[in-house]
Amino acid sequence: MTSVDAADPLPAQPKPPGALRIATWNINSVRLRADLVGQLLDTAAPDLLCLQETKVPDGLFPLEPFRLRGYRWHALAGMKAYNGVAILSRLPLEGAAVHDHCGRQDCRHVAATIAGDGPAAGIEVHNLYVPSGGDVPDPAANEKFAHKLDFVGELTGWLPAQGDPGRRRVLVGDLNIAPLENDVWSHKQMLDVVSHTPVEVARLAAMQQSLEWVDAVRHFVPADRKLYSWWSYRARDWVVSDRGRRLDHVWVTPPLADRLAGATVLRPARGWQPKPSDHVPVWVDLTP
DNA sequence: ATGGTAGGTACCCTA
Numbered sequence: 001m002t003s004v005d006a007a008d009p010l011p012a013q014p015k016p017p018g019a020l021r022i023a024t025w026n027i028n029s030v031r032l033r034a035d036l037v038g039q040l041l042d043t044a045a046p047d048l049l050c051l052q053e054t055k056v057p058d059g060l061f062p063l064e065p066f067r068l069r070g071y072r073w074h075a076l077a078g079m080k081a082y083n084g085v086a087i088l089s090r091l092p093l094e095g096a097a098v099h100d101h102c103g104r105q106d107c108r109h110v111a112a113t114i115a116g117d118g119p120a121a122g123i124e125v126h127n128l129y130v131p132s133g134g135d136v137p138d139p140a141a142n143e144k145f146a147h148k149l150d151f152v153g154e155l156t157g158w159l160p161a162q163g164d165p166g167r168r169r170v171l172v173g174d175l176n177i178a179p180l181e182n183d184v185w186s187h188k189q190m191l192d193v194v195s196h197t198p199v200e201v202a203r204l205a206a207m208q209q210s211l212e213w214v215d216a217v218r219h220f221v222p223a224d225r226k227l228y229s230w231w232s233y234r235a236r237d238w239v240v241s242d243r244g245r246r247l248d249h250v251w252v253t254p255p256l257a258d259r260l261a262g263a264t265v266l267r268p269a270r271g272w273q274p275k276p277s278d279h280v281p282v283w284v285d286l287t288p
Numbered sequence: 289a290t291g292g293t294a295g296g297t298a299c300c301c302t303a
Contacts, residue, residue: 028303029295053303055296081296082303132303144302176303233293233303278294278303 007242009221010265012044019261019285020091020120021046024127024172024248026230026279030054030086034062036272040281041069044266047091047120050127052174054084061086077110085110085127085173092116095124101154102147119288123256126159128173133194145194148176149203156207171213171251174279177204180218182226183246195245213251216284220263229265230279238270248282261285 015021023046027033030051041049049071054061058076066074071088075096078084084107087093094115101109108129114120131151134144152175159171177200181187190196208215221227228244235241252260262285269280 032295053295081301134302234291236292275294 008267009225009227010217010263010267012264012266013262013285015045015285016261016287018119018288020048020114020123020288021283021285022048022050022125022170022172022250023281023283024050024052024174024250025281026052026129026174026248026277028053028055028277028279030084031056031060031062032275033277034065036269036275036277038065038069039272040266040269041066041071044264044281044283046283048087048089048114048125050125050172051086051088052084052127052129054078054086055081056084075110075112077107079105079107083107083129085129087112087125087127089114091118091120099158101158102150108151120286122168124167124169126169126171126173128155128171128175130174130176132176133200135194137192137194137197137199148194149199152177152200152203152207156203156210159207160210165211166255167253168255169211169253170256172249172282174247175204175249176247177201178245178247179204180223180246182224183228185226185228185243185245190245195247208251212254214254214257214260216250216252216257216260217246217263217265217282219257219260227265228267229282231270233278248279250282250284252284252286256286259286259288261287 077098092115093112133148136142139146229248231238
């Protein structure tokens with residue numbers, strides 16, 4: 001790490017030679033922000049890009065900007081108006097699958113395995129958009145919060161049931177939970193705010209423990225440092241108030257932990273004009 | 289204690 005900018009704990013770094021770069025970004029409409037996605041691909045050059053809140057049915061997904069830049073493979077799970085996840089890749093993919101949870105077909109989970117004969121072949125990638133959970137942090141009073149807890153609870157059993165527990169896996173996405181005290185601007189004031197309540201944090205911890213997932217971003221930033229990936233649109237000035245939350249995550253299973261070579265939370269992207277997403281891209285580099 | 293902005297869609301939902 002070369003930068004000491006207090007406001008930007010994980011600025012973009014050069015990709016180590018031969019590294020695999022996997023990025024995640026809640027794009028909040030991929031059609032509206034196709035140009036910003038192109039800007040990310042041109043500057044960060046991830047090998048895989050996982051998007052959430054694409055808000056587009058698969059047949060209308062704007063694939064051309066990706067194809068033009070060499071992202072020839074994709075796995076899409078989109079629907080009209082809401083949710084939607086996508087994996088775009090310049091490495092070949094196989095076994096692409098859409099997974100439904102909680103008895104709903106609401107386009108929150110797509111997975112695929114890197115194929116070919118390169119060093120990354122066999123790595124399984126899961127791209128998730130966990131339900132936001134509404135405003136009231138009480139599952140009895142708020143069906144959306146109940147759905148969020150059920151969704152994370154179901155995944156906690158589902159992921160370990162998918163074969164070899166020692167497999168190389170990466171889990172990315174908008175998990176809509178900020179687990180650590182310094183993943184939010186004020187731990188005390190956020191304790192009863194959906195995204196940082198103890199019951200959600202406990203659910204996420206159980207999911208993380210189920211496969212010994214390593215938080216690949218916190219791997220590079222000590223727990224006593226503030227780190228955010230989302231800032232509300234409702235703030236008058238997101239830079240001045242800086243009331244962020246770390247909702248977007250990259251996790252890896254233990255066989256990949258000693259391959260972690262770097263991570264970035266692209267804070268400047270929150271100011272990309274004319275229409276920034278309220279989330280910024282997050283990525284990690286894995287050496288072969 | 290409240291309301292603030294944004295996107296997609298269709299006059300209201302979700303975040």
